[in-house]
Amino acid sequence: MAKYRSGRINEEVKKAISSTIQNDIRDPRFTAMVSVTKVDVTKDLRYAKVYITVLGDEDKQKETIDILKNSASFIRRQLGQSVKLRYTPEIIFELDTSIQYGMHIDALLEKIKENKENDSK
Template sequence: MTNYRSGRINEEMKKEISNIIRSDIKDPRVTAMVSVTKVDVTKDQKYAKVYVSVYGEGKSKEDTFEALRNSAGFIRREVGHRVKLRNTPEIIIEQDNTIEYGMHIDKILQEIKENKKNDNE
């Protein structure tokens, strides 16, 4: 039963944090597209690790991630207003590179496929 509840909390937090980042953060450094990929709330609901994937190039990506880290307090306050929990968890924002890693692996597989095709000809 506890796993079911924690899963619901994680999904609700993910949905609300995505909405907050998309519509409420007015920081001009947030220029790249941001996607919340996962949220893990601890069992005691004191901390929430928010995994975000930032789509962008170089400096804009770094600036966007830094702006998100700096706005963790604002995100926490907004989550406290929107999600009814006994304790509003402390927001810890982590970078998630799994999408980029998957694209890199896909590119390598395509190159191997092309090399194999050229060797057979």
């Protein structure tokens, strides 16, 4: 039962943070395409680790994460207004590299496939 509740809380926090990032952050440096891929809220609701995917090069990713870390208090305040919890969790932003890793694995598999096709001919 508790596992189901934590999953619902994670999804609600994810929706609220994603909406705030897309609609309410007015920083002129914030131009990258950002998506929230996953949110893990601790059982005591004190901390929320937010995994972010940023499309762009490494410099753009680093700059975007820095902007989000500086905006964490604003995002936390918006989260507290939109999601009613006992405590409003402190937000910790992490860069999610799983998409780049998946693309790298896919490229390796394609390379192996091409090598097998060339060897069979």
